Amino acid sequence: ETGVTQSPTHLIKTRGQQVTLRCSSQSGHNTVSWYQQALGQGPQFIFQYYREEENGRGNFPPRFSGLQFPNYSSELNVNALELDDSALYLCASSHFTTGPTDTQYFGPGTRLTVL
Amino acid sequence: AQKITQTQPGMFVQEKEAVTLDCTYDTSDQSYGLFWYKQPSSGEMIFLIYQGSYDEQNATEGRYSLNFQKARKSANLVISASQLGDSAMYFCAMREEEHTGTASKLTFGTGTRLQVTL
Numbered sequence: 001e002t003g004v005t006q007s008p009t010h011l012i013k014t015r016g017q018q019v020t021l022r023c024s025s026q027s028g029h030n031t032v033s034w035y036q037q038a039l040g041q042g043p044q045f046i047f048q049y050y051r052e053e054e055n056g057r058g059n060f061p062p063r064f065s066g067l068q069f070p071n072y073s074s075e076l077n078v079n080a081l082e083l084d085d086s087a088l089y090l091c092a093s094s095h096f097t098t099g100p101t102d103t104q105y106f107g108p109g110t111r112l113t114v115l
Numbered sequence: 116a117q118k119i120t121q122t123q124p125g126m127f128v129q130e131k132e133a134v135t136l137d138c139t140y141d142t143s144d145q146s147y148g149l150f151w152y153k154q155p156s157s158g159e160m161i162f163l164i165y166q167g168s169y170d171e172q173n174a175t176e177g178r179y180s181l182n183f184q185k186a187r188k189s190a191n192l193v194i195s196a197s198q199l200g201d202s203a204m205y206f207c208a209m210r211e212e213e214h215t216g217t218a219s220k221l222t223f224g225t226g227t228r229l230q231v232t233l
Contacts, residue, residue, distance in 0.1 A: 042223030088158055097219075102210075102219050107159065
């Protein structure tokens with residue numbers, strides 16, 4: 001069974017640029033969630049994708065957008081990067097359920113630095 | 116108000132001893148799930164244990180157990196027989212019923228850094 005993978009591992013961008021982060025979900029999972037983890041904080045929910053559509057969003061501006069592909073992999077796009085976007089971006093996959101029991105399994109993260 | 120509160124920024128424990136990491140939560144939902152994750156310095160969040168709000172028994176997974184006290188809204192993680200490899204950040208998280216069927220959003224606490232010493 002293949003776990004959640006993310007690419008790239010590290011990324012350095014400058015303010016105003018755009019970035020795309022990628023995530024491959026664990027086999028058998030159909031849902032992908034993205035989280036932002038600033039230094040010294042717990043992860044914050046950005047959004048979730050299910051059936052190639054956004055299925056819920058946290059308190060993040062529209063310049064954070066995403067995609068999910070038919071193979072359940074996903075991309076997180078951030079436009080007009082700001083210094084505060086520097087963080088660890090975590091992708092988590094799960095199997096969609098209608099109860100609060102689905103366990104999310106995380107990838108190793110992408111560390112984004114905005115200069 | 117914080118939905119997940121972890122009041123211990125850092126904890127030390129000697130190898131082979133047991134340690135309890137505290138977590139309290141706030142929700143008005145009847146159905147919710149509580150999770151603990153371990154985050155080593157590499158950054159990956161590793162799932163440890165899950166407790167459902169309707170589960171009558173405390174969850175256990177190997178050396179991990181969850182001391183669930185529903186009336187107190189606490190879900191403390193107990194690690195028995197600590198090992199050097201247990202040194203990491205530990206996060207408590209919750210999924211609430213209001214998000215059921217839509218986004219299974221996890222709300223995380225600020226974490227506890229555990230250091231296991233010889």
